[in-house]
Amino acid sequence: MQDMDWSDLQVFLAIAQTGGLGRAGAALRVDATTVGRRLRRLEARVGANLFEQTREGQVLTDAGEALLLRVERMSRAAAEIGEGTQGRPAKVSGTLRISVAEGFGSWVLARHLPDFARAHPGLTVDLVANSGFLSMSKREADIAVMLSRPKAGPIIAGKLSDYALGLYASQTYLAAAGTPQRGADLLAGHSLIGYIPDLLYAPELRYLDEIHPGPTPRLRSSSINAQHQLIAGGAGIGVLPCFIGNADPSLSPVLPDKRIFRAFWMVTHKDTHQLARVQAGKDWIVAMIDRCRGLLLPRS
The missing domain is CATH 3.40.190.10 (Periplasmic binding protein-like II)
Structure with a gap:
């Protein structure tokens, strides 16, 4: 980087942080035309395009990401020398x-x-x-x-x-349908809630058979939040991460010894x-x- 102008690298860093020539110019207190000119000069020296223009603004290319890593290191080192901030968390944007x-x-x-x-x-x-x-x-x-x-x-x-999952149901549902005492009870007239098998985005989400072989959900959704709402609404029994099921006071654990881990x-x-x-x-x-x-x- 010895052949590059540090001010051009600062312009590059400002564009990467703000996502636009105009916003970078405002941050540096120069006009967008100057920012664009300095960027083109830097790209000529690097020999690669550093940004792609999108609807959201300037997005780093692979060459831009590689350069950003080096420029951020230089910027942090300069800040530590100038301000005596060595060892403190770096500001990020x-x-x-x-x-x-x-x-x-x-x-x-x-x-x-x-x-x-x-x-x-x-x-x-x-x-x-x-x-x-x-x-x-x-x-x-x-x-x-x-x-x-x-x-x-x-x-x-x-x-x-690791995290734990378990079966949950609403207190209303359990009062009406009864509380299962063993895994086989899930097959005896209980309404089960789970994922849509052919829309699973990860095999780790296949876990009902780990509770007991054979249960088939009657109400299914690709969304765990939708499943939670179905369970909380009294529609049936379903598996939830414990950080969801235990956070809802309207739900009760079902077969609490049957925990699943992911x-x-x-x-x-x-x-x-x-x-x-x-x-x-x-x-x-x-x-x-x-x-x-x-x-x-x-x-x-």
């Missing part, structure tokens, strides 16, 4: 996209996200919490919390925590896992998981 399972994202991550947002006011966080995961190999997300470790791809994965894995891309925003997100998720261990693995 830009957009951090986190892909998570719907239940974990809605019932655990989202409840703690405000603390992370307050700690990093310059960061925009996209929490993608739905039935399925974005592709880490294609870099559709910066961080993913998945139900299994990916078997291939340019990724880095580590186990976050695991959460945190996954990042090898090319971007060291970016400041990704490091900050990883550190927060690990710390949050430690605080929530009792919710994920409650005592029997």
Whole structure:
């Protein structure tokens, strides 16, 4: 980088953090034309396009992500020298996209996200919490919390925590239909709630047979939140993560000795896992998981 103008690299960093030439210019107090000119000069020296223009603004290319990692390191080092901040947490900005399972994202991550947002006011966080995961190999997300470790791809994965699941039903349903005392009782006239078999986005979601062989859900949904609403509404018995079932006072555990265990894995891309925003997100998720261990693995 010795042939590059540091001011051009600062312009590049501002565009990466704000996502637009105009916003970068406003942050640097220069006009967008100057920002664009400096970006073109830098791209000529690098020999590659650093951004792609999309409807949402400027999005980093692979070459841009690689350069951003180096420029962020330089920026942090300059800040430490100039301000004596060595050892303090670095300020992060830009957009951090986190892909998570719907239940974990809605019932655990989202409840703690405000603390992370307050700690990093310059960061925009996209929490993608739905039935399925974005592709880490294609870099559709910066961080993913998945139900299994990916078997291939340019990724880095580590186990976050085990978590427990169990059968739950509303007190209204149990008063009307009776409380099962053993797994075989689920086959005797009880209404079961579960996933749609051919729409499962992860094999780890196949768990009713672990309670007792043979039960077939009559009410099915691809959404764990919809299943929770069906169970809470008195429609039947279903499996929920304990961090959902135990959080709803209208629900009662059914066959509490029949617990199921799964695991959460945190996954990042090898090319971007060291970016400041990704490091900050990883550190927060690990710390949050430690605080929530009792919710994920409650005592029997």
